[in-house]
Structures are given as C-alpha cells and as structure tokens.
Amino acid sequence: PFDVLVVGGGPAGASAAIYAARKGIRTGVVAERFGGQVNDTVGIENFISVKYTEGPKLAASLEEHVKEYEVDIMKLQRAVRLEKKDLIEVELENGAVLKSKTVILSTGARWRNVGVPGEEQFKNKGVAYCPHCDGPLFAGKHVAVIGGGNSGIEAAIDLAGIVKHVTVLEFLPELKADSVLQERLYSLPNVTVLKNVQTKEITGTDKVDGITYVERDTGAEQHINLEGVFVQIGLVPNTDWLADSLDRTRFGEIIVDNHGATSIPGVFAAGDCTNSPYKQIIISMGSGATAALGAFDYLIRN
Numbered sequence: 166p167f168d169v170l171v172v173g174g175g176p177a178g179a180s181a182a183i184y185a186a187r188k189g190i191r192t193g194v195v196a197e198r199f200g201g202q203v204n205d206t207v208g209i210e211n212f213i214s215v216k217y218t219e220g221p222k223l224a225a226s227l228e229e230h231v232k233e234y235e236v237d238i239m240k241l242q243r244a245v246r247l248e249k250k251d252l253i254e255v256e257l258e259n260g261a262v263l264k265s266k267t268v269i270l271s272t273g274a275r276w277r278n279v280g281v282p283g284e285e286q287f288k289n290k291g292v293a294y295c296p297h298c299d300g301p302l303f304a305g306k307h308v309a310v311i312g313g314g315n316s317g318i319e320a321a322i323d324l325a326g327i328v329k330h331v332t333v334l335e336f337l338p339e340l341k342a343d344s345v346l347q348e349r350l351y352s353l354p355n356v357t358v359l360k361n362v363q364t365k366e367i368t369g370t371d372k373v374d375g376i377t378y379v380e381r382d383t384g385a386e387q388h389i390n391l392e393g394v395f396v397q398i399g400l401v402p403n404t405d406w407l408a409d410s411l412d413r414t415r416f417g418e419i420i421v422d423n424h425g426a427t428s429i430p431g432v433f434a435a436g437d438c439t440n441s442p443y444k445q446i447i448i449s450m451g452s453g454a455t456a457a458l459g460a461f462d463y464l465i466r467n
C-alpha cells in the first residue's frame with residue numbers, strides 16, 4: 166500500500182505529492198488530467214516570484230517537479246469511490262482499487278458555464294471567470310459580470326475599481342447577494358445593474374465585442390458593446406464521487422481543519438475542492454503542502 170495517495174494532479178496535488186515524497190514515504194498520485202485547471206489558463210501573473218507564465222507551461226513544470234521524486238504517477242485515471250477500511254481504499258473507474266494509509270483529496274473544481282453562444286469560442290479572448298486573475302487585463306474597459314449572487318457582486322465591486330464600467334446581469338428579478346454587498350455595489354458610480362435579464366449571446370469576431378440579452382418581462386432583446394464578460398454563476402467542486410463518505414458543505418466542498426484533515430481520520434484534502442474561501446494557484450499549493458505535512462504527522466502518530 167501507499168503511505169500517501171494523492172487524488173488529483175493540479176497545483177494542490179502536485180504540491181502535496183512533493184511534500185510527501187520529500188519525507189521518504191511511499192507516495193502515489195492519481196490524476197485524470199495532470200495540471201488541472203492550470204491547463205485552461207493563458208496568462209498567469211499572480212504566481213508570486215514568477216512575473217508571467219502560461220498555463221500549459223506551469224502544468225508541465227508541475228509534472229516535471231513531481232517527477233524529480235519517487236512518486237508513482239497514475240495519469241488519465243478517475244477515482245470513483247473512497248472507503249475507509251483497515252486502510253483507505255480508492256477505487257478507479259477501470260475497477261482497480263488502490264490502498265493507502267493516508268489519502269489527500271485534491272480533485273479541484275470547475276466554473277459553471279452559462280452555456281450561451283460565444284462563451285466557449287471567446288474563453289481567454291474576453292470571456293473570463295476569475296476577477297483576481299484577469300481583472301487587470303480589462304483596465305479602462307467596459308465589462309459585464311453575469312451573476313448577481315455573492316461571487317458576482319464581489320467580482321463587480323472588485324472590477325469597478327479597475328475597469329471603466331461594469332454591467333451586472335442577473336437572471337432573477339432581484340440580486341441574491343448579501344445586502345451589504347448590494348449597498349456597496351449601488352454606491353459605485355460606474356456600475357449598471359440589469360435584473361430579470363437572460364444572457365443570450367456573447368458576441369465578437371476574434372475577441373469579445375459585446376453581449377446580447379433578453380429582458381424577461383418584455384421579451385425585448387438588447388445589445389451592449391463591451392470588451393469583457395466575467396461569468397460568476399458558481400464554482401463547482403469535483404467531489405460528487407465522494408457522496409456521503411465524508412463531510413462536505415452544502416456546496417459540496419470538502420470540510421477541512423487547519424491541518425487539512427477531513428472528517429475521516431487519515432483522509433486529508435487541499436485546494437479548490439475544499440472549503441478554503443479563496444481559490445487560487447498559490448493558495449492550492451499552500452494547502453497541498455499543509456495536507457501532506459498533516460498526513461505525515463498522522464502517519465508518525467498512528
């Protein structure tokens with residue numbers, strides 16, 4: 166069996182694997198797609214000490230760094246079940262069952278898509294999901310935020326300080342964000358809020374040039390010219406496969422303590438699949454290190 170089995174090969178999983186392997190313990194990583202969300206990113210400007218890099222390049226470096234150590238890497242494998250017996254068992258889609266003394270879950274998350282024409286086509290060409298990452302690219306420009314929940318309104322407030330104008334589009338007749346966020350939003354001079362509207366299309370040629378929406382009460386179609394669209398309708402953790410095996414929040418995020426420990430002794434978690442409040446590369450890597458050290462601590466005590 167493994168001492169530490171990491172499930173997920175994004176920044177959190179790579180960091181956990183390196184920290185575990187450096188303790189000289191038997192370490193494995195199972196990952197459906199090594200590099201995780203980083204593969205889908207173009208410019209990365211907030212990975213501290215690296216002024217600029219690109220997703221595929223960082224993903225390749227993650228793998229290269231893990232390979233410096235004796236880590237058993239199992240790529241293109243999907244975990245489908247976790248169960249604690251004597252050891253912790255992780256079953257893969259192909260039927261294989263891996264056994265380990267400790268497991269670190271780092272299966273990440275994915276942004277919910279609005280699913281309108283133009284979204285896929287203009288990803289990284291004006292369609293963005295992370296205001297902390299891509300906000301500065303739109304300095305002085307007009308952008309839209311789709312989604313009037315907490316994350317949408319936080320994004321709109323954040324962006325309003327950087328861009329020229331923000332238009333918020335909310336499907337429902339009211340914003341769902343906390344009232345303190347709404348008050349702050351409405352106090353800003355360069356924000357327009359459109360409620361009860363349905364986004365129909367993100368338009369453009371080589372990059373985004375506008376958004377088309379329908380006013381739900383009248384059925385009238387409207388178009389605004391703008392340069393960027395931030396989709397903020399939810400980040401979904403990749404944790405469905407865990408079902409009720411351990412404690413998760415109502416959003417499905419794995420609940421961890423400050424050692425990365427979950428509700429199952431010996432099972433740790435890190436990165437975007439957890440209830441960590443902020444989801445970023447540097448944060449995932451830090452929590453991957455924490456989970457690996459937490460797992461090592463557990464091993465020397467049990």
Ligand code: FAD
Pocket residue numbers: 172173174175176177178195196197198199200201202203205206207208209210211212242243244245271272273274275276294295298299403406435436437438444445446447449
């Ligand atoms: P992920 O990167 O999501 O990795 C999850 C891993 O788990 C993958 O290997 C996946 O294949 C695997 N996996 C999932 N389910 C299973 C399963 N059942 N079995 C086996 N393996 C599984 N952050 C920044 O800090 N700066 C940026 O500029 C930035 N830009 C971004 C741009 C885009 C378009 C996106 C989508 C995200 C961006 N982020 C950025 C966020 C950042 O990518 C994430 O916070 C980070 O990748 C999270 O790392 P993670 O390891 O927790 O999860």
